[in-house]
Amino acid sequence: MFLIVLGTAILLVALFILPNNAQFAGFTNIGRIVGLAFLLIGAATSMFVVVPAGTVAVKSIFGKVEGTPLYSGLNIVNPLVKVTEFDVKTQNYTMSSTHDEGNQQGDDAIRVLSADGLEVVIDLTVLYRVLPTEAPRILKEIGADYQSTIVRPISRTKIRDNAVYYDAVALYSTRRDEFQTRIFNSISKDFKSRGLILEQLLIRNIQLPTSVKASIESKISAEQEAQKMQFVLQKERQEAERKRVEAQGISDYQHIISQSLSDKQLQYEMIKAQKEIATSPNSKIIIMGNAKGAPIILGDK
Known part of the structure; x- marks a missing residue:
């Protein structure tokens, strides 16, 4: 030109x-x-x-x-x-509390009020792209700087609007996925009406007030300790049951032996043992006898 x-x-x-x-x-x-x-x-x-x-x-x-x-x-x-x-490729816009991490310099995290009146700090990344056929309308109605005009303000506003339906602890733990889905649907609708396609919404971090975070950590620690004690008690019960079964087995064995053995059986077993000793190659002296007769002394020398 x-x-x-x-x-x-x-x-x-x-x-x-x-x-x-x-x-x-x-x-x-x-x-x-x-x-x-x-x-x-x-x-x-x-x-x-x-x-x-x-x-x-x-x-x-x-x-x-x-x-x-x-x-x-x-x-x-x-x-x-x-x-x-x-x-028209996938672009990202990050709002973070960490300096030099987001698209804006300094602390650019989103501060919202939860349903219980606590301030929650959210780090967010928006993945989106321009619909090619809508590029002329974007230039005419919004301009080339659609990130500052559309992406940033709509994302921040919709997150604040939806956070008021959740307690701070729920946002941090149990209902985080539900919250992310809700704001995705809300932002996606506004983006689409302006020629942008929202591909994904990533909640990168949620920071709770220090007092709330300490309370949550204390509760989690107590729950973990309780679970540990339950495990120890269960283990002790199993060990006690094992010892009871072992003792019962020994008792039953001794009862069976005492019922089945006789004096002749014991004498026979003793003779067998002494015979094995006598035939072994080791030096030995064997004394055989009982109270009724004189003992017999055997030796290999």
């Missing part, structure tokens, strides 16, 4: 000013050639527009926006047309 304006200016000077000035009249033809060259080069370069992959371009001429976007690739347009590119 600049070359077209420059070439037109040089051509006008060469046609209407230089011929009337005797001092510069000799440069008239050169001025015409140079002006025409700039004009042609500018027109040629402005006519061909390359739209990168993942983007669409919107044409506007003298403030009027054309309704059909240009898609990725080489496009031929009017040299006077202004082309505005829109990224």
